[in-house]
Amino acid sequence: MTREKLLLLDFDGTLCLGDAPVLFYADRVDALLAERGLSRHLVGSSVHEIVSRAFSANSLLVPQIQYDDAGTPLTVGSEATHEDAKAHPVSWPLQDGYQLVQLLARQAGLTDADSGQSFRAARRDLLAHGLENTDVHAPSGASELLAETRRRAVVVLVTNSPAEAFAPWLHALGLSEAFDLVINDARKPLGMPAALESARGAGGDAQARTAADQVLSAGDIWANDLEHVHALGGTTVLIDRFGTGLGTPDHRVEDFDALAQTIDAWSHSAATV
Incomplete structure (x- = not known):
């Protein structure tokens, strides 16, 4: 059976849950920061402590964020001068x-290159620690949902996580x-545009590429996961854990359970001709 639809899924925050990463x-x-003598810029707190409190309060607007006179956080929008900044701008x-x-x-x-290196090092740390010893987990029913969805749609994972040692995750x-x-x-x-093009040809038929309006993209970051697909006429589902209200997704949900219902209904609907 030809699968005329394409489901794109984000990883962290969508299929990979837990605060440990x-x-x-x-x-x-x-x-x-400690190695470079920069910890003083976070007086009385560490980044770990700040983020832990943010998760407990279910709000990312922590008081340690510094703003300019116009109310924009300092350093946001500064010119990107290297590939890490261009690919992963401060949001x-x-x-x-x-x-x-x-x-x-x-x-x-720190620079965005420093942050990128810290992110990759943290992934290695997690594996060395043992994912089974953390709160990392998949949403309940995810495996079954994707197996069922693959009967009707091509399912592609698109993630910024490095390919190195990704299989254990x-x-x-x-x-x-x-x-x-x-x-x-x-x-x-x-x-994302290049990733979408690769995904559209992942169905196994070299002559058939999924039409843009037959794509559903789901993730927790509007600009990263959904904006490009939305601009091309695809369907988008935003998991808005922190209630940001950002973006203009077709569906805004709080958790994977609601996402699963949307994916199931979409996969069972007739493809638009």
Whole structure:
């Protein structure tokens, strides 16, 4: 049976849940700040402590964020001068914990290249620690939902997570066989157009590419995961954990359970001709 639809899924915050990955990232940033004598810019707190409190309060608008006179956080919108900054610009408004860590790191004096290196090092730390010893987990029913969806649609994972040692993450989450294609190092949002083009040809038929209006993209960051697909006429679902209200998705949901219902209804609907 020809699968005329394409489901794009984000990883962190969508299929990979738990706060440990962000907190391990914060630990690496804290270590680098201490090494360079920059910890003084976060008086009385560490990045780990700030982010932990943000998660407890379910709000990313922590008092440690520094603003200019116009109310814009300092360093946001500064000119990107290297590839890490171009691919992963400092984001505002914030939509997840990773973005909060990056903003705090930049305001304390680190570069986006430093943040990128800290992120990759934190991923290695998590594996060394053992994912089973953290709160990292897949949403309940994710594996079953994706197996059912693949009967009707091509399912592709698009993630900024590095390809290096990524298989253990999928194994730990029970998602090793869940996708037709996994695109790592996607460099979203800059790399999303290229990732979408690769995904549209992942159905196995070299002559058939999924039409843009038959694509559903789901994730927790509007600019990274959804904006490009929305502009092309696809369907978008935003998991808005922190209630930011950002973007103009077709569906805004609070958690994976609501996302699953949307995906199921979409996959069972007739493809538009």
